[in-house]
Amino acid sequence: MFPWFKKKGSASTAKDRLTIAIMSDRDNNNSYPFMAQMKAEIIEVVKKYIGVKTINITKDVEGDFEALSIEVQLDKNA
Amino acid sequence: MGNVIAVISGKGGVGKTTTTANIGLGIALNNKRCVVVDFDIGQRNLDMILGLENRVVYDIVQVMDGEASLSQALIKSKMNDKLYFLAASQTKDKTALQSEKISKLIESLREDFDYIILDAPAGIESGYEHTIEFADAAIIVVNPEVSSIRDADRAIGILDSKSQKVKDGAEVAKYLIINRIDAKMVQSGEMLSSSDILDILGINLLGKVPEDKGIIDASNQGKPIILNPNSAAGQAYKRIASRLCGEDIDMPELETVQGGFLQKIKGIFK
Numbered sequence: 001m002f003p004w005f006k007k008k009g010s011a012s013t014a015k016d017r018l019t020i021a022i023m024s025d026r027d028n029n030n031s032y033p034f035m036a037q038m039k040a041e042i043i044e045v046v047k048k049y050i051g052v053k054t055i056n057i058t059k060d061v062e063g064d065f066e067a068l069s070i071e072v073q074l075d076k077n078a
Numbered sequence: 079m080g081n082v083i084a085v086i087s088g089k090g091g092v093g094k095t096t097t098t099a100n101i102g103l104g105i106a107l108n109n110k111r112c113v114v115v116d117f118d119i120g121q122r123n124l125d126m127i128l129g130l131e132n133r134v135v136y137d138i139v140q141v142m143d144g145e146a147s148l149s150q151a152l153i154k155s156k157m158n159d160k161l162y163f164l165a166a167s168q169t170k171d172k173t174a175l176q177s178e179k180i181s182k183l184i185e186s187l188r189e190d191f192d193y194i195i196l197d198a199p200a201g202i203e204s205g206y207e208h209t210i211e212f213a214d215a216a217i218i219v220v221n222p223e224v225s226s227i228r229d230a231d232r233a234i235g236i237l238d239s240k241s242q243k244v245k246d247g248a249e250v251a252k253y254l255i256i257n258r259i260d261a262k263m264v265q266s267g268e269m270l271s272s273s274d275i276l277d278i279l280g281i282n283l284l285g286k287v288p289e290d291k292g293i294i295d296a297s298n299q300g301k302p303i304i305l306n307p308n309s310a311a312g313q314a315y316k317r318i319a320s321r322l323c324g325e326d327i328d329m330p331e332l333e334t335v336q337g338g339f340l341q342k343i344k345g346i347f348k
Binding site for chain 2: 009010011012014015017018019021022025026
């Protein structure tokens with residue numbers, strides 16, 4: 001009601017900036033303690049079938065939805 | 079078996095020690111045996127807030143190293159005989175805390191008390207990790223301000239990966255306290271509201287505490303503000319302590335300015 005009476009404050013700016021900053025913090029830091037071991041084991045399994053250069057595992061969080069993305073880089077020379 | 083709760087914040091200066099002192103006393107006022115433990119090694123402050131700085135003889139590191147017994151080091155509060163306090167040591171040695179010794183200390187506190195409240199140091203260094211390591215739950219204290227909220231999220235991330243409960247496959251309970259809320263600023267859109275903060279952090283709200291100038295006076299005197307029946311912050315801490323003791327207490331609206339003429343007019347049009 002009567003939006004022109006409202007002085008626009010900076011709280012909404014704070015919320016937007018925080019949401020983005022925290023999302024990027026979480027991407028960089030929210031990995032599981034077992035991540036390194038899991039990565040090594042996946043490499044072992046894939047190696048049985050095809051040459052592997054490296055594996056990248058990232059955790060994505062979007063609201064309640066969380067996903068692990070596993071990217072396998074193949075080694076053409078192997 | 080007592081319940082071990084770590085009070086954490088990430089950022090310093092948001093009211094972690096004040097919160098620990100008030101919640102501890104509040105739990106004791108609910109007739110439960112409670113001990114508050116200062117884990118801020120090298121920067122002991124909980125003793126001042128509780129008005130017990132002259133009673134400290136032995137500290138937590140001396141107990142862990144076997145130089146003093148737990149009963150020698152525990153200090154009974156002057157304000158409530160169900161509340162006890164264990165001081166941090168003033169040593170600069172950051173390696174003073176070791177997981178094995180902390181675990182042993184916490185196990186013996188669990189036998190003697192219903193609630194064990196651990197006041198964590200600010201930051202996310204080893205002292206912080208040791209505080210949360212054996213906790214069943216954590217209370218996260220934030221101010222409605224960007225750096226406090228961002229640092230709290232980092233501290234929560236570490237809690238979720240380093241606590242023993244999480245390593246054992248269980249979940250560590252997390253409760254949020256929003257401290258130093260200025261209703262007028264929230265109303266005018268100049269301060270993040272509690273619902274904004276809950277959206278961002280995604281954890282459960284334990285309580286809201288309004289900004290209260292009386293906090294300085296309370297710490298000057300070493301008398302936690304929960305003892306002041308006229309203080310809004312004191313009443314907020316009282317409700318929080320009762321919620322922790324399992325009571326179902328309403329969450330009063332602290333973010334609307336009450337009684338103003340304009341407010342009443344706006345109310346009519348809502």
